[in-house]
Amino acid sequence: MSPRLPSISIIIPTLNEEAALQNSLPLLQQYRERGHEIIVVDGGSHDRTLAVARPKVDRLMQTVKSRAHQMNEGAEVARHEILLFLHADSLLPEAADSLIVEALASDQSHWGRFDIQLDNSKGIYRMIENSVNLRSALSGIATGDQAIFVRKSSFEDVGAYDRIPLMEDVALSKKLKKLARPQRLTQRVLTSSRRWEKNGIWRTIFLMWQLRLAYALGAKPHKLADKYYPDSR
Numbered sequence: 001m002s003p004r005l006p007s008i009s010i011i012i013p014t015l016n017e018e019a020a021l022q023n024s025l026p027l028l029q030q031y032r033e034r035g036h037e038i039i040v041v042d043g044g045s046h047d048r049t050l051a052v053a054r055p056k057v058d059r060l061m062q063t064v065k066s067r068a069h070q071m072n073e074g075a076e077v078a079r080h081e082i083l084l085f086l087h088a089d090s091l092l093p094e095a096a097d098s099l100i101v102e103a104l105a106s107d108q109s110h111w112g113r114f115d116i117q118l119d120n121s122k123g124i125y126r127m128i129e130n131s132v133n134l135r136s137a138l139s140g141i142a143t144g145d146q147a148i149f150v151r152k153s154s155f156e157d158v159g160a161y162d163r164i165p166l167m168e169d170v171a172l173s174k175k176l177k178k179l180a181r182p183q184r185l186t187q188r189v190l191t192s193s194r195r196w197e198k199n200g201i202w203r204t205i206f207l208m209w210q211l212r213l214a215y216a217l218g219a220k221p222h223k224l225a226d227k228y229y230p231d232s233r
Contacts, residue, residue, distance in 0.1 A: 009078035013070035017088035068168035089192035111150035112183030113142035
């Protein structure tokens with residue numbers, strides 16, 4: 001058993017996430033009080049994202065609009081041995097830091113992720129979240145919504161996130177799986193259902209499966225991004 005890894009760098013990529021940060025950042029302050037750090041990496045917001053984030057984070061950075069690039073930039077300046085990549089609209093379960101540290105306590109444990117819960121009470125969303133959680137458990141592939149956490153040394157060993165405009169989480173999972181399968185934490189991250197609400201449930205489900213299949217068959221991420229972000233991210 002290796003020594004416990006007590007400190008976590010929470011890295012949040014943002015783009016026009018003023019409303020989400022107003023909800024999530026106050027809840028993350030408990031982690032700062034326990035010695036962890038919060039890094040927000042913004043990709044060029046034109047709302048009040050920076051103003052909302054500045055007093056509630058340890059480091060606020062600005063860079064180009066690219067989620068993979070933003071997360072890599074945050075990881076480069078992270079001070080702690082564990083990296084936690086968190087979406088601005090996601091809320092961690094209680095005592096998430098202790099859960100992560102325990103999950104990575106073994107030398108054979110390099111990375112992991114949480115199950116998710118969508119924040120819409122309709123029954124269809126239980127089907128969606130359960131499907132995501134099951135698929136991830138079977139495949140060992142994590143999505144950004146699941147709050148991926150990883151040893152910084154392991155993240156660097158596999159070359160960080162590929163600088164691609166979509167499927168960066170899938171690509172990272174495939175690289176990390178060569179080190180070890182992910183630790184599955186069944187406690188749930190509460191994440192926004194806004195994607196499905198905005199674009200339609202079945203249309204979004206079909207699009208995501210279509211994109212994943214195309215990527216698995218070798219489609220270029222930039223072409224898939226044009227379909228996923230038709231107007232821009």
